Amino acid sequence: MLLKYDPLLAVYFRHKYFANDRFTRFQLTPSDASVKLMKRYGLVIKMLTDGFKMLFENRFSESDEGRQALLKENIILHFRIDLTDYLFYNYTGYMPEDTGNKIFFFTNQPRQQRLTHIPGLLHHYRFVTERETISMNEEAWEKGPKFSELYFSKPFGHLELNLTEGLQESMFICFLCRFTFWRYLLASDYLQQKENLMVINKTRKWKFIQEGFTDLPDGRKVQAFISKKSIAVTQVQNRSFQLGENYDAVNNRFQKEIIPVLPNPDTNVISKIADKKNVIKKNISNIVI
Numbered sequence: 001m002l003l004k005y006d007p008l009l010a011v012y013f014r015h016k017y018f019a020n021d022r023f024t025r026f027q028l029t030p031s032d033a034s035v036k037l038m039k040r041y042g043l044v045i046k047m048l049t050d051g052f053k054m055l056f057e058n059r060f061s062e063s064d065e066g067r068q069a070l071l072k073e074n075i076i077l078h079f080r081i082d083l084t085d086y087l088f089y090n091y092t093g094y095m096p097e098d099t100g101n102k103i104f105f106f107t108n109q110p111r112q113q114r115l116t117h118i119p120g121l122l123h124h125y126r127f128v129t130e131r132e133t134i135s136m137n138e139e140a141w142e143k144g145p146k147f148s149e150l151y152f153s154k155p156f157g158h159l160e161l162n163l164t165e166g167l168q169e170s171m172f173i174c175f176l177c178r179f180t181f182w183r184y185l186l187a188s189d190y191l192q193q194k195e196n197l198m199v200i201n202k203t204r205k206w207k208f209i210q211e212g213f214t215d216l217p218d219g220r221k222v223q224a225f226i227s228k229k230s231i232a233v234t235q236v237q238n239r240s241f242q243l244g245e246n247y248d249a250v251n252n253r254f255q256k257e258i259i260p261v262l263p264n265p266d267t268n269v270i271s272k273i274a275d276k277k278n279v280i281k282k283n284i285s286n287i288v289i
Helices: 032-041 063-071
Strands: 005-015 026-030 043-048 051-057 075-083 102-107 133-135 157-163 170-175 179-186 197-201 209-215 221-226 241-248 253-259 284-288
Touching (some): 005 063
Parallel strands (some): 102 157
Antiparallel strands (some): 005 051, 075 157, 179 221, 209 221, 241 253
């Protein structure tokens, strides 16, 4: 007799930094107890690059009938989440400055002291925030071990799936890209000889704020231009910003265009350049040209 497997649920990871929104830098591992439960109830995991699907062995003729029978068992599964991209925090918004002794906790059934989720999401708000963090000293489940006892090494997070009636077929964990103030530092020798320089957003017709001169780590003083508002840092390059001299605000153009498309922040590095008051701001992306 051939076994019949039908879809039970799917969990997808999404991130606004990437062009296709798909996040592929997580590694999931079910707990030993969850592996035993899955074998007992005929559950099979199919890993995807951006999440996973779970199938169940259906002993009924109708798929929905078998799914509902399984969900009456009130199974709870637990997964360890490991992050495989060390640059994650460079391009992800709403993240805590330091997680300390905390990990991210995702679930489709909020604990009593937590708020109700948005349907379809495994977290409270539209995107993951610091609110999803939980202390390693808390119990991984009711009357169960603490996270610090469950895990020998600290994971990025923990996923709890409650297979109960009303379970949604598709669930998501969604991250937002970072929004920073972009600051262009004109360090090239040939730019030092130019006058009345300006950086503008050529598509929305607003100019950057001229900050005067800023000290580079090597002691040089260079002109700095910072955006009026925070700008999304994404994998898709923003080609809206340009540098020129003798800017005409009325007609939104330069007398002479110098750099038609300015570079975007490099998420591979974190700059440590202070502002005029010698304060390092974490929401500024410094771009040296």
